[in-house]
Amino acid sequence: MKKVSFFQSVRLKLIVVYILLLLLGIQVIGAYFVDKLEEQLEENFTSSIEGTIRSLTYSLQNSFQLDRDETDPSLKSDVQNLIQDFDESDIQKLLVVDSNGRIIAEQNEELRVSNVGKKVLIPRITSALQLPSSESSHDIRQDGETGNRLLVGATSILSSNEEQALGAVYYQADMSEVYGQLQTINNIFATGAVLAITITALLGILVARTITKPLSAMRRQALVMSTGDFSQKVTVHGNDEIGQLGIAFNDLTEKLKLSQATTEGERRKLSSVLSNMSDGVIATDRLGAVTLMNAPASKLIGQSFYEVQGQSLIDILELSDQLNDISEIDSIGSVIIDLSEDDQHLLLKANFSVVQDENEEMNGFITVLSDVTEQEKVEQERREFVSNVSHELRTPLTTMRSYIEALTDGAWQDKEIAPRFLDVTQNETDRMIRLVNDLLQLSKMERKQDTGLFKEKVDFVPFFDHIIDRFEMNRDENMNHQRELSKQHLYVWIDKDKITQVLDNVISNAIKYSPEGGTITFQAQPVNKHLQVSISDQGLGMPSDTVDKIFDRFYRVDKARSREMGGTGLGLAIAREIIEAHHGQIWAKSQEGKGTTVFFTLPLISQKRRRRK
Known part of the structure; x- marks a missing residue:
């Protein structure tokens, strides 16, 4: 945050406010004072002039009351003498007129030609002659020239009875001295x-500084707090409003510190949970971004998050195929999303809240994604397993039902047909017994129950030679066996009966x-450090995409031929469980037209272990 300039600061505003308040006070007081002073000076000046004029009028009244005609030179002489003896520096023009409005005497410094004897038509003189009064009528005017x-x-x-105007006195008094004093x-x-404004500005700076200094300290503290540092506090200088603000600011800092610690703890917990x-x-957000x-x-x-941030x-x-708008998410609750590609199968379950x-x-929305690929695969295998078991059992049961119905209808009396029908029924019954036994064995091994393994140290x-010899005794003369066995002593820790079952199954399939x-x-x-066993045939082989499936339950490459040979389709599945129970692995390789090879491994007993024993 940039620094606040002086012209934008609160300090300048406070100083300006102080000065404006002072100016307002000075203007109000000054206007009132000057107005009253002007009024008082004008009143004093007017009273002084009127008093002087009143004295002059009284003297003139005595002269006019002598029994003399207005044209009498002695009257004019007496009036002129009175005017000349009149000494008032502020009166710059003075006229004395008779009852006819003619000038008897004159005092005017600006006029060099005498106007005595001339008749004047000044309205104020005319009014004084027509409306005689002992009071002087006056007003203030501005000289157009000066x-x-x-x-x-x-x-x-006035006359002695004050009912008749014997004449009038007209005057003009200069008030420049009064207004000069006022100025x-x-x-x-x-x-x-x-x-006063200068002193107030200086005091305002000091006062404003005392107010803005704590505010500046709070501003600096706020900037520090914005970076996440809540360790510092504002110094409180008093118990006034600003001091109380500082105390509240420090309390806020403590609460924010605690809140941040709580929020950070919750954020870390949430981050840990999410991770x-x-x-x-x-x-x-509410728009689906x-x-x-x-x-x-x-x-x-x-x-990554950075690739999808802000996207819908x-x-x-x-x-887009299931939803037209983000607002519809709440209505569907959850959905299965297929993100499978050519080389990878992926199903996701999305739960929306x-x-x-x-x-x-x-x-906004929270979406929880779960990988349900394996669940769907297991569910599919379960459905296939139920279907396969049903199919495998239905075939012998249907055959047995047909032969038993035939025997019931009278075929049992035929000495040639009855034994053959009973033999078929016996074979199908044995086949179902083998199927059920294999299913029970496979179920126990898949549930990791006690498989009855009785392991022992075996070379x-x-x-292996002994098992191969057993198959050679019953082999077809056109079938060849080739042994490529190690000359070393290869000791393994196995259950001989179970491994024999594995070898019998694999070798039987090869044959x-x-x-x-x-x-x-x-x-x-x-x-x-493992024993690797392989059994290869030169049969028809199988497609590469089906090789791994031969270890699934009831999977057959050639289903018709397998059933004709009496297989249950569970032999290799059981073999896989037995090998994995011995901590080994089993797999196959095949090419169409070139045969199939089945491999399995078993952990070898180390030399050190054999020496100890």
Whole structure:
């Protein structure tokens, strides 16, 4: 945050406010004072002039009351003498007129030609002659030439009974001295105002500094707090409002510190939970744009959070075929999403929930992604298993029912047909018994129940030779056996009966699917602390995409031929469980037209272990 300049600061605003308040006070007081002062000076000046004029009028009244005609030179002489003896510096024009309005005497410094004897038509003089009064009528006017203000007035020279105007006195008094004094006082007042404003500005700076200094400290602390540092506190200088604000600010800092610690703890817990969840979690805003995604979700959809941030959840999860708008997510609850590719099968289950704010309004969505590929695979295998078991049992049962119905209808009396029908029924019954026994054995091994393994130390090559010899005694003359067995002593820890069952099953399959004159190859060699056994035939082989399926229950490459040979379809599945119970592995390789090879490994007993024993 940039530094606040002085011209934008609160300090300048406080100073300006102080000065404006002072100016307002000075202006109000000054206006009132000047107005009253002007009024008082004008009143004093007017009273002074009127008093002087009143004295002059009284003297003139005595002169006019002598029994003399207005044209009498002695009257004019007496009036002129009185005018000349009149000494008032502020009166710049003075006229004395008779009852006819003619000038008897005159005092005017500006006029050099005498107007005595002339008749004047000044309205104020005319009014004083026509309406005799002992009071002087006056007003203030401005001189058009000099611009000075003049007190202009006229008063009547009354007769002894005060009912007749013997004449009138007209005067003009210069008030420039009065207004000069007023201007001087105004200047003094203005100088005092400037001085007061200057002192107020200096005091305002100091006062504003005392107010803004704690505020500046709080601002700096707020900037520090914005970086996440809540360790510092504001210094409290008093117990006034600003001091209380500082105390409240420090309390806020403590609460924010505690709140941040709580929030950070919860964030870490949430982050830990999201990171360690096996399910993927995607959070969006109310428009469906991705705002949060954990690592499992990123792994499941194959995109990082930075790649999908801000994108629509519908586009990321490819839900456009199922949803038209993000608002429909709440209605579907959950959905299975197929993200399978050519080389990888992937099914995701997406569970949707709505996030609401404190006003219970929709604020976003939480999507939980679960990998249900294995679950769907297991469910599919279960359905296939039930179907296969039903099919495997239905075939012999149908055959048995047909033969038993035939025997019931009278075939039992035929000495040639009855034994053959009973023999078929016996074979089908044995086949169902073998199937049920294999299913029970496979079920126990898959549930990791006690498989009845009785392990012992066995030198595998002689053990393998013995099993091969047993098959050679019953082999077809056109079938060849080739042994490629190690000359070493290869000791393994096995249950001989179970491993014999595995070998019998694999060798029987090799014999069944080998053509006449074919060769079956037996190998047993040590490989990386394990015994590796392989049995190869030269049969028809199988497609490469079906090789791994031969260890699934009831899987047959050639179903018709397998049933004709009496197989249950569970032999290799049982073999896999037995080998895995011995901590080994079993697999196959095949090429169409070139035969099949089945491999399995068993852990070898180390030399050190054998020496100890």
